Amino acid sequence: MATIDFVNIGDVLEYEFATGILQSINFDDDTGTALVNGAVLPVVFFYHCQSGWDSWYGSAQTIRANGALSGSAYGFVSNYHDYYYKIPATETVVIMKKKDGTARVVGYRDGWRECYQVPTPVPPIQE
Secondary structure, eight states, rough: OOOOOOOOOHTTEEEEEEEEEEEEEETTEEEEEETTTTTTEEEEEEOOOTTTTHHHSSSSOOOOOSSTTTTTTGGGGGGGHHHHHHHOOSSSEEEEEESOOEEEEEETTTOOOOOOOOOSOOOOOOO
């Protein structure tokens, strides 16, 4: 399982934890934006939502070059309509923001959720 490993207490102090609301989501690279303290920040998703994920996605979640966990954005949608239109869950999420401005979504404020699994074959959207 991929983790964020702090080197020492000084490394921990480089981060602040806040709550935010997701504004956008991109499943291609597990990035998005979140509203945190009145500002919209670019975020990467670093969320372990792997229950049943290995069999569907084919491998364990790995860290991408951008710092996101592969497939972790799927933990923030709840149905096919939201997936298709890239509508994130609007519930409050936990943001881990580094002092250099980079930010990661590390979870929901109220618990854990499984990754959404896109149905195969993908059904058509009724408009």
